[in-house]
Amino acid sequence: MKDAMNSQQFFVALVKHVVDKLGDEEDNILACMIVLHTQDILVNDNCRLVDVSWPVGAPHRLHAITGRHAAEVVATALGHESQQAIDEWYSMYCTQTPYEVLKSVPKPMMEKVENVIRCISEHPLVESVVDAD
Numbered sequence: 001m002k003d004a005m006n007s008q009q010f011f012v013a014l015v016k017h018v019v020d021k022l023g024d025e026e027d028n029i030l031a032c033m034i035v036l037h038t039q040d041i042l043v044n045d046n047c048r049l050v051d052v053s054w055p056v057g058a059p060h061r062l063h064a065i066t067g068r069h070a071a072e073v074v075a076t077a078l079g080h081e082s083q084q085a086i087d088e089w090y091s092m093y094c095t096q097t098p099y100e101v102l103k104s105v106p107k108p109m110m111e112k113v114e115n116v117i118r119c120i121s122e123h124p125l126v127e128s129v130v131d132a133d
Contacts, residue, residue: 015036022115031116
């Protein structure tokens, strides 16, 4: 049976997976936000997203989300869903890691981003993580 959830729940599950594997240090969370904002996620066939439909035969691709949406996702994943927490994560993202493409990420943070990509790629409902179109 396929796991059914909406796309928001899926993104939150990915961040929780990263936190479980890599820890909840600020740099890991910001790296998650970079990945969610710059990368598309190919969802495997074991996951059914109730709010997304794909053409028959097309890859199950969730497109990169906005920085603000990434802030909502990480705040939810960390159990701090208040508007203040969302605003704080968004502010940190905009001031500390305002990257629109991976090639702009400096080396020290890129190592964290690569770890997050690897971790998300290992999630049982993910096929792969790819550059956003």
